[in-house]
Amino acid sequence: MKKLLPLLLIPFLVFSSCKKDKDNDDDSSVNLEVVKRQRATVTYVGATWCPPCGAYGDPTKEHMESTFGSDVVILNVQSGDAISSSGEFGPNFGGAFQSFASVNSIPHAYWSSANVAMDHRGFYGDNNANATAADANINAILSDDNVSVGIAASATSSGDSALIINTKTKFYSALGEHYIGVYLLEDGVMANQSISGSPDAITAHNNVIRYSAFEGNSLGAQSIGTSFTADQEVTGSYTIPLWSGWNISNLQVAVVIWSSTNADGISNSIIVDVN
Numbered sequence: 001m002k003k004l005l006p007l008l009l010i011p012f013l014v015f016s017s018c019k020k021d022k023d024n025d026d027d028s029s030v031n032l033e034v035v036k037r038q039r040a041t042v043t044y045v046g047a048t049w050c051p052p053c054g055a056y057g058d059p060t061k062e063h064m065e066s067t068f069g070s071d072v073v074i075l076n077v078q079s080g081d082a083i084s085s086s087g088e089f090g091p092n093f094g095g096a097f098q099s100f101a102s103v104n105s106i107p108h109a110y111w112s113s114a115n116v117a118m119d120h121r122g123f124y125g126d127n128n129a130n131a132t133a134a135d136a137n138i139n140a141i142l143s144d145d146n147v148s149v150g151i152a153a154s155a156t157s158s159g160d161s162a163l164i165i166n167t168k169t170k171f172y173s174a175l176g177e178h179y180i181g182v183y184l185l186e187d188g189v190m191a192n193q194s195i196s197g198s199p200d201a202i203t204a205h206n207n208v209i210r211y212s213a214f215e216g217n218s219l220g221a222q223s224i225g226t227s228f229t230a231d232q233e234v235t236g237s238y239t240i241p242l243w244s245g246w247n248i249s250n251l252q253v254a255v256v257i258w259s260s261t262n263a264d265g266i267s268n269s270i271i272v273d274v275n
Helices: 051-071 089-101 127-142
Strands: 040-046 072-078 108-112 119-121 149-158 162-171 175-186 189-195 198-205 208-212 222-228 233-241 251-258 266-273
Touching (some): 072 089, 072 266, 089 108, 089 208, 208 233
Antiparallel strands (some): 040 108, 162 233, 175 208, 175 222
């Protein structure tokens, strides 16, 4: 059963949950150059039928992207709504985070990186408070200069049927098994959004998770090796099929490196345009 947080009962303590600089790289894994840079990965779970998502979740996502640009990678899960129906990869991905944290209400977000413990929460009934809290999470991640793993990627369309994604992962210290997730995102998905305190409105939903190159688990994370030496680089090539319902001109690819296949295992990430 879908639940919304009781925003009206505790307006400033209860959470209520909803632009873009991108990184571009060459089309060959061999030619990709990894920049030693820690990014914050934010997994957001919301829905078009959820009024607090429209009132507080969406503005906070926009704030994070406009403030931090490509230093933040937002993975937007539309949870069983007019955009993403239950059973699609996006809702399954978000569900893995919700289950891990024992959360069953939306909107809810998760801030992740290699060396800062994953933080998660709903959204306050005050967008200034939401922005301040999100800034603190992201700044804590970006201030960590002990980058353990970096990632570069490129995404190229192969006609109208598929995307080819090339990746290069660099390990800056000796590490154990790591995993990679390659996710198709779509910007500008127009849908009617419920908004607390306002009439419903047709709004654009960005960074919507559409598909994963790997479907072996709900996080779409597959192993890229069991052990790595310092300065080792690992390349990969992945294919994602294209569906007619997606706007190809609005597609992007997010690549996430995981230290485990648990929801709190995100190490680093990058988002790239499709060329």
